[in-house]
Structure formats: structure tokens, C-alpha cells
Amino acid sequence: MAQVDQAQATLALQGLEGFDESQATDGELRLYKGARDPDSLLAHVGHRSFRPGQREAVEAALAGRDALIVMPTGGGKSLCYQLPGLASSKLTVVVSPLIALMADQCRRLAGDGHPVVMIASGMGEERNRDALARVRDGRARIVYCSPERFASTAFLDALAAREVDLMAIDEAHCVSEWGHDFRPDYLRLPRAIERLGRPAVIACTATATQVVAAEIAARLGLRDPLIVRSGFDRPNISFDIVNFEGKGSKARKLALLDHGLRERENTPAIVYCGTRRDTEAVADALRSSGALAVAYHAGMQPDERASAQHRFMSGDAQVIVATNAFGMGIDKANVRSVWHWAIPTSVEAYYQEAGRAGRDGEPARAVLLAGRSDLGRLVRFNQQRAVAPEAIGSYLDELRVLADGDGSLVIDNPRDDADRIRLAIAERAGACAVEPAPGGRLLVRVGDQLDPRRAAAACRVAKDRGWRAYRAVETFSFSGVCRRRNLLDHFGDSRAGQPLGRCCDVCDPDTGLPDPDTLRVAARRSAPVTSTPPAELSSADAELFEALKVWRLGAAAGKPAYTVAHNRTLEAIAASRPTELGALGRIHGIGPAFLDRHGNEVLALVAGHGRPPGQVPNCDTPRG
Template sequence: MPDTDDTAAACERTARDVLGLAELRPGQLTAMTALAEGRDALVVMPTGGGKSAIYQVPALLLEGPTLVVSPLLALQRDQVEALRERDEDAVRLDAGTAAGRRAAAFDSLRAGRTEFLFCAPEQLANPDVLAELAAARPSLMVVDEAHCVSAWGHDFRPDYLRLGAAAEALGRPVIAALTATAAPPVRAEIAERLGLREPLEVVQGFDRPNIRLEVRRMLDDPADELVAAVAAERGPGIVYTAVRRQTTRLSGLLAERGVRAAAYHAGMRRAERDEVHGRFMDGGLDVVVATSAFGMGIDKPDVRFVHHAQTPGSPDAYYQEIGRAGRDGEPAAAVLFYRPEDLGLQRFFTGGAPDEETLARVAEAVAGCRPGTTRKELGERTGLSARRLTKLLDLLERAGSVRLGARRIDPVPGAPDPREAAGIARELAERRRDVERTRLEMMRRYAETDDCRRRFLLGYFGEELAEPCGNCDTCRAGTAERREAAPGPFPLHARVEHRSWGAGQVIQRAEDRLTVLFEEAGYRELQLDAVLAEDLLKELPS
């Protein structure tokens, strides 16, 4: 076993001499040291907090190349350029890479001349790419935006579901999973899906005290008040809306007020989206009015506000989106224009589960497959899109009907009958939907609380804030109070068990109530008197 102090010292030297980092931020050295010693790490750190250094330093200390998986092509380009400026050999592969350049990149990787290879997750679905990478024997696999692997996550991407199997196919290198925002259930699912082995978990910096939090309760369409608020703001900003048509409507209303505004949503052509993104980053636009499609990779430090025209589906999504404001540390604002009726729209988005007939059809197709059938072959057989098929296969794998590899799909010996597997998978999907709705309920509670809003959000992510923040509307109104650790049973972070909802953890605790995140039932608020009177909970050993 390597000496941890020696490894930490080597990481500090490399960070200083190669990356020019005279001082490391909290959590960086701990994560670097773990990775350099061959231990998996799950790192939750805000954008701009130094996540790239966390993998680049151990990559230079480990034998073998480093694979970086990221969904953001622009960020891949930026990181490759930054590495090359330091004379590190780095390459990037995407669907448009010419065959000759691709072959040269793999030759260089195998020969040890290239240290870093960047690719999107869908590249690892290509058996030829996976075989070439396996031949290079990578020592470190970095999964950026790791929350995309979690169906709890706000940016869930089915391509990420294959990454755990891909890591095994690559010889199981050390894995670094990186993300900016992940609540406890998201972190747990990241570790499970990627197959992390006793990972070091580093969670840093959920609090963004420079962002002023505010909720404006609306009885009618908030458009007029929102447009007036945005027109009065100084500096660039983002307005999020839940539906595409509102991006065009609100950006048009802002333009009428003299604001340089543009719409952005997933239904636009890639070239149009890239143009809006580029103009905003370069200062050619004041405001982008967008759906959640305007998300990862928006690292513009001087965004002064992020406002929401409708309530997002979870605190996870909300905190990720408002976290795009004030990254320069200067004052910024996040205003939620809240109408209770808008919660119905989010319930619609989370509603529904795949029908049993479709699940049974896929399960029957899998049962009739020869071992090693590819996803493409199964897609042709079932007539389903790759995205939908991936989601259904994930459910069927959890139901014990199929074993998914990075390259192949195998039926499971002794698997449940296709109809039975479909029923189990449907039940799993319904349970997931019900949990999603408890997260929406947490968003409603955020909007309606008279306590410190920052304390509410930080509590959701597992952090405590005793003093009111002083920078939210409830604090300014004087309704938020200092909160001492509540005495009595079921303290914060205690492991508990409910007789109906199973095991969970206390994530918020007040004198008269507690909020528990149950593994199977999601977020539930319980009145302490009822818990004690009816003996609803028992505390588990930690």
C-alpha cells in the first residue's frame, strides 16, 4: 500500500509544478490522493471549484492514459486546449472525427504518447471504440456530470447507464465521478450505477451566499411582472420556463422593452442553439429565455440573475439552475415566480410509467435473443428508438430479466416470465414516479416556507445552517429565526425505519417535525407528536 502522506505530497508538487496551483481548495487534495492511490472517488463540487484539477493531477501520477467521459463537446474542446497549452498530449473523439484521425488517436494512446482522451458517453456504445480503448489499458476513467447517470438526477441521460459496464470492459480502471450538484439519493445512485468500489465521497460547497433568494407568489400569469423585473435588472441573466412556447413569448416581450433577449429550447436546430449560446457567452445578448435544455456548460461568471417563470420539478433542478448566477462571487439574484397551479404541469411531466405491453414485448424479444445480441439488433427487432429502449432495458435489468453489458445484451438464465418481468418493471417505474412527486412536494414547501429559504435548500442537500442567511426574502421579512439543534429523538442525519416506508435518513429537523428521505418512498414530512404517539419510527444504528 502506498504511504498516503507521500502520495499527498506528490499530488501537491504536481499541482504546483505542472498546473501552477500554489494552494489547493478544500476537498481537492483528499480526492486527488485517493485517486492516485487507486481508490474510486465521488466528488460533488460547484462549477469553478477545481474539479478538473482533481483528475488531472492523479492522471499524471498513475501509469496509463486517462479517459474523460463528458456530454459537453464545448467543454471537451476547452479542456483539450488547456492541456495542450501545458504540453500535455490530449485528444478528443466524437461522431464527426474522421477515420484517419481516429486511428491515429488510438495508435498514440496505445503507444503512451497521449495522456488524455475525451469522448461523449455514446462513443462507448461503439464496440470498436471500446476495444481500442481497452487495448490502451486506461488507468483512470473520469465521469464528468455524473448526475446524468441517475434517474433521480435533473439531467438524466440513458447513455450514462452503460458506463459501469464500459468500465468493466476497459479492465476496470480507477473511477472519478464528478458533478456540481447531487442530493444524497443521487449520490447513492451514481455510486451504484457506476459500480464504484468503496468510493471516497467528497462533498463541498452547496452554499452560495452571494445569491439572493426570493419567491413571488402569483395569482395570475406572471409574464408582466417577470418581464418588468428582468428589464430592471443590470447585467446578463437567464429566465427558465417549463414549456417551449413560453421561451418565444417571453423573449419577445423582453425585446419590446429594449432587452436583448433570445429563446432557447431543445426543439431548435443545433446551429440556432449554438448561435444563442455563443452570443450570450460573448456578451451579445442580455437574457436567454430557456427551458432546462440551456444547462450544462453555461460557465459565464458574470450572470447576475436566474429567474424562473414556473416552478421546477425538484430542488435539485432548481439549485443547479440558479447556481449559474454569481459565479464571480459578486451579488446575484434568483427569483421564483410561483403559482400553485403550475405544480400540476410538473406532475404531468413526472406522470406515467411505461405500459406493460411494451415492457413484455421487449422482455420477450430479449428472451428470444442469442447471447451477445447488440442493442442495435434489439432496437431493429422491437422497432423502438435507442433512447426509449435503453430506459426499458434498464427497468428490465432491475427486474432480473436481462443482463446489460457495454457491447451486448444477454438473457438471464432462470429469468422471470416476460409478463412477470414486465409487471415487476412497471412497479419499479411507478415507485420511481411516486418518489419524483415527493421531490416536487419539497419544491412546493420551498416556495411556501416562511423559514430561511437558503436553510431549506441546504437542508435538502444534507447541510445545516443554524443562523438565518440574511439574504432571502423571508429573512428580510423577519419570519426566519435562528434554529438550535432540536433536542430529543431522531436527530439530524439519523438513520431511521418506518413501518410502512422502510429505511431512511432524517434530513431536516425542527422542534415539532422532521423530514425523512426514505429509500423507497422519497421525501416525507412527519409531525413529531404523531411519530412518538403512534411509534411510527425507530432509530437504526449508524
């Protein structure tokens, strides 16, 4: 990386607001252009090097070019739009359904003195009004917002009053009506892009095959986008599949699940179930054995779901048992294991859900409890999704009966997959137009006629997609191929990094999971299990590591602990024991903001935990 002057980069960024190149001196112009250099920007936020794909994405945004970024969870997508946003005197709009993630990013940027605001449901009208005022009068250069805000004309007008330089759309796969995470509010975004003067657009997603990526680009109207695919690999996750057959398979599944959760007691875990009934049953069984488990599914009342989510996010509950209704918008970085009670509907859905483990970069595991009986459920699911052209005509007739005189009506966003597929097919066939409506509902404008040939073609596409997804997830669940390699091949990724731990049960059969036939669900011990320090640290360094974790809890002040420093950073501090700020700043994960805010505290803590005489640090400990 090119050497940059940290003070110069900081000064340049602070002076960007209202910068006019035509009125600048040569020195000011050099300073301004230096601040738009990717390496200068990177140094300003405390990073030493770009991850794969980040530099290309940042350069595209700085040049005003659209980009579609496909990066794994934890791959650094946010940096791709944050750096260009910090380098611009104009407005950057970031759209995401991940409220907790947006709040975390805003706290970090605002804490470093950057002009950023967040506008989202649940923040309160007064806070949202204040944030919008800061956007209007130019005090904010980056605004984070949830997609439903674009239903408000006043909100859109406030953004349009500023010159918008960049619009970043996170979780961009939500615009796909065929996808498992479709969100109607995303349908507003193409019009919003045009209303804001057609700025450069960065669309980001972690799980998109080439087909889905093409649909994202088409739906959002991306123009000649740079495609950045940095890979899908999550090397810190080990992938295990345990097959269950015959009588008593549910009891054996439960015994294995209970054992696996017990081994990692006091660490967060998610258990995904295919049905609401299984969700309730598994949660009840785990609670009966003493687990701090809660259930979460779409059939619960909103306040019940909110309570379950809060208990899990706060640590009051260690396990959440959920349908796929749980996950989008959840950013709990220290989930150590994700379990699937049954085979999911697609490899994409599986990888999205499994990827919620280990977002902090620490080792984690994903375990799929698969049975051939699950395939029968998936076959029935696909049969229900298979729609004949005649059924589309009948569906449209039903809508016409309910529609107003102009052929329009507002409906709930279909939760039933069959209805969702019928509506998507009808739109693809040109027989209706679908737009978002307030409250997460849909405005449907029904046309006069249905073209039989277009309807038949759309039905074939839907059927083919469903059965391709079935064959892919069946192959993944029962083949003897490396699980990681199978997943990467599915997404067209030929690259695979070295796993940080175990790869999968195929490459390393020693899963640490016992034979389910030898297990039974037992009551948990009442005594809590304490976390163990990393094995490579000496006893004295491990003691310092634990002291640093205790200090981190206080420094976090109620926020997630990883927002202060990750475990790996604390391990490196404990192993290298820096004695001055320069040495502390050379540790990976430590940036200028950390040094300013916490540097002296950490050095004092290190100084108070001396090593016994003659003991030397472990030279294998990474120091960044």
C-alpha cells in the same frame, strides 16, 4: 502546505513517462515519489492550497481507490482527477458531456505543456484521428472524451491498448434514469470500465442527494468508494423568490423580468421556462422591448438550437430563454443571473439550473418567479408520471409488437416523462434490459414475462419519488425559511459559508427588485450600459483595472476571457500594483504558466498606469 521545490516538481513530472521504479536510483526514486506528493502536484499547476475535499480525492486516486465526489459548481472537481493524471505514466480517461468545459481544460493543460488530447463529436474526423493516434503511441497521458465515443469499438480498443490508471466520470448523475439529466450513453460506462482493465474510477457530480449518490455508485459499479462531499453551497449566488398570484400575473412577471434584465444590461442571463410555448412567448416579449434575446427548446430544429447557443455563447445575444433542454454541456462562466419563469419540477433541477450563474466566482443572482398556479402544472405532471402495474404490461406488449424475433428493438430516447418513467419501471421490474444505441437512441430487449409484484414495487418507488420531489419544491417556493439554508438542508449539507453578497430575500428583503405592480415593459435605451469597476478601487486603480480587462481580451485570442484571468485577479493586480514577477506571482490566481506567458506584459501595463502622487492602495484589497 508543505514547502516544495517548484523546479524539482516540474522535472519529476516531465520524466514520469516510462518510469520504472525497479530500475531507478535512490535519487530518482525520491524525485518520482516527490512528484506524486499532492502538495508538489498542486505547486506544479500554480495553486497554493487545496479546497475542501480535494486533497482526500487526489490521495484516493493516487492510491488506486474509487471515489464519488460531490462538489458544488466551481468547487474544483476537475483538479481531483487532473493532478493524479499528471502524476501517472499511464493513461487517464476523463468522460464528460460538457464539450466547452473539456475544451477549456485541454487548452489550459496543453498550454502548460502537458500531454493531453480531446476526442468528441463536432471536432472533425481528422482531429479525432490524430488525437486517437497520440493515445495509441503514448504521446497522450490524459484523454478527454464525450460519453458517446464509447459506442465505437475502435475507440475502446485504442484505450484498452494502453494501461489505464484512472477513469474520471464528470456529471455522473446522468447515469440515473430517474434523474432530470439522464443520458443513455452513460449506460455504456460500466462495461467500458471493465474493458479497460478496471482502473480506479472517480465519479463527479455537483447535485446529488444521498439517494442519487447511492444509485450512481451502484450503476457505475464503484468498489468501496471514498465519498467526498465538500458541500453544496454557492456563496456567490443570492437566491430570491417573488410570488405572483391573481389576474395579470404573467404581465407582472414579464415586467419584473424585463426590469431585472435591464438593470444588468450587457451581462449574460438565462431565463428558464417550463414549456416550449412559454419559452417562445417570453423570448418574443423581451425582443419586443429591445433585449438581445434568443429562444432555445427541444422543439426547434438542430441548426436553430445551435445558432441560438452560438449567439449566446459568443455574446451576440445577452439573454437566452430556454427549457431545461439548455444547459448541459454549456460552460459560460460569466452568467450574472438565472431566472425561472415558473417553479421547476424538483429542487435538484432548480439548483442545477440556478447554479449556472456565477461560475466565475463573481457575485450573481438566481430569481424564481413562483405562482400557486404552477403547482397545478406540477400536480398534473406527477399524475402523468404515476403508472399502474397494468400499464407497464400494456407498454411492454406494445414494444413486443414492434420488436424483432429475438425481442429486441431500437427506440428514441423518450422525451415524454411518462414514457421515460414506464421504461425505467419496466427495467427495474426485470421485464426488459436497456442499452444505449447509436445516435443517442436505446436498444431495448423485452423479456417474456412481467413479475406483477416487482412491477408494483417499482411503480410505488416511481410514485413516491415524484411526490417527494413535488413536496420539496413546493416547500422551497413558498416557505419563509432562508432559501440557502433550505437548499443545503435538502442535499443534507449542514455547512454554509458566509455569503459573498446578499444571501436571499428572506434574510435580506432588500432585493433591489421593485414592486411588480408599479412596472410595465418598456423599450430599452439604445445606448449601451458600461460595466462599473469594483467600488473598493480608487479611481486610478479602477482605470488600471479597465486597462487590464482590455489587455485580457487581446490575450484571450478569441477564447473566454476568464481563461486568462478572473476579474478578482485583475482587481488584486490593480490594487497592489506589483513591480516585479515575484510580487505578481504572490497574487491569488497567478501561477507559473501565467507568469511565463504574460508576466512581463502585465508589469509593463501596471508601470504605465501610475497613481497620482500621495495616493496609497486600499489595504483591504485581497492579495491572495
